Amino acid sequence: MKKTTSKNILATFAALVLLFLFPFVSCEKGNPDNSGTGNQENTENDQKPGDNTDSGKILIVYYSYTGHCGEIVTALSSNLEKADILRIREVDEDVDYNANGYKLGSDLISAIKKAPGQASSYPVIKEVDKKAEDYDTIIVVTPLWHSQMAAIMQTYLFQNGGKMKGKNIGLVVSSASSGISGVESDAKRLIPDGKFYGTSLWINSSNHAKRASLVKEWLEKNKIKS
Numbered sequence: 001m002k003k004t005t006s007k008n009i010l011a012t013f014a015a016l017v018l019l020f021l022f023p024f025v026s027c028e029k030g031n032p033d034n035s036g037t038g039n040q041e042n043t044e045n046d047q048k049p050g051d052n053t054d055s056g057k058i059l060i061v062y063y064s065y066t067g068h069c070g071e072i073v074t075a076l077s078s079n080l081e082k083a084d085i086l087r088i089r090e091v092d093e094d095v096d097y098n099a100n101g102y103k104l105g106s107d108l109i110s111a112i113k114k115a116p117g118q119a120s121s122y123p124v125i126k127e128v129d130k131k132a133e134d135y136d137t138i139i140v141v142t143p144l145w146h147s148q149m150a151a152i153m154q155t156y157l158f159q160n161g162g163k164m165k166g167k168n169i170g171l172v173v174s175s176a177s178s179g180i181s182g183v184e185s186d187a188k189r190l191i192p193d194g195k196f197y198g199t200s201l202w203i204n205s206s207n208h209a210k211r212a213s214l215v216k217e218w219l220e221k222n223k224i225k226s
C-alpha cells in the first residue's frame with residue numbers, strides 16, 4: 001500500500017513537471033514570430049508604422065510642375081532640418097503639360113505603361129547631384145498624373161530605384177482628387193527592394209491647405225526624424 005502511494009506521488013510529480021515545461025518547449029519550436037519582428041499583414045519588405053526608429057541620413061526627392069509638391073517639401077523640411085533635398089526636373093522646362101487636355105502627360109504615362117522595363121519609355125530628366133546610395137531614408141514626393149506617378153519622377157526612380165535596396169522609403173503624393181493606389185504600385189515596381197513605410201501620405205486639393213499638420217502627423221506616425 002505504501003509502495004503504491006509513493007509511486008502515485010512520483011507519477012503526479014513527473015506529470016506536473018511535464019505540464020509546466022510543455023508551453024515553453026512548444027513555443028520555441030512552433031512560433032516563427034519569436035523574434036517579435038514578424039508581421040504577416042505586410043509584404044516581406046514593408047514595415048509597420050514605427051517599426052524603424054532610426055531614420056539615419058534622409059533625402060527628400062521631389063518633382064513639382066505647378067508647385068504643390070514644392071510646398072509639401074517645404075513643410076517636410078521644416079520638420080526634418082538635416083534632410084537633403086533633391087528636385088527632379090525635365091530637360092525642357094518650358095513644357096506645357098496642361099495643353100490639349102493634358103495630352104502630353106497622358107502620352108508620357110501611356111508610353112511607360114506600354115513598356116515599363118525599357119529606358120526609352122521614360123522622358124529625359126536633368127542630371128542629379130545627389131546619390132541615393134548615400135542615404136538611409138528616402139522620401140519621394142510626387143504629383144499624380146492620370147492616376148499614376150508623374151512621368152518625370154518615374155524616370156528618376158527607373159534610374160535610381162535599384163540603388164534604394166533595404167532603405168526606408170516614404171511616399172507622399174499630391175493629386176487634385178484621384179486616389180493614389182496607382183502611384184503606390186508604381187513606387188513598388190520602381191523601388192522593388194525598398195522598405196516602405198506602412199502608410200503613404202496623400203495630399204489633395206481639399207486638404208492641401210492643412211499640409212503642415214498632415215506632414216507633421218505622418219512623420220510622427222512613422223517615427224521619421226532627423
Ligand SMILES: Cc1cc2nc3c(=O)[nH]c(=O)nc-3n(C[C@H](O)[C@H](O)[C@H](O)COP(=O)(O)O)c2cc1C
Pocket residue numbers: 063064065066067068069070097098102104105106142143144145146147148174175176177178179
Ligand atoms: C499631366 C497631368 C495629369 C494629371 N492627372 C490627374 C488625375 O488623373 N487626377 C487628379 O486628381 N489630378 C491630376 N492632376 C493634377 C495634379 O495631380 C495635382 O494638381 C498635383 O497637386 C500637382 O502637383 P504639382 O503642383 O507639384 O505639380 C494632373 C496634373 C497634370 C499636370
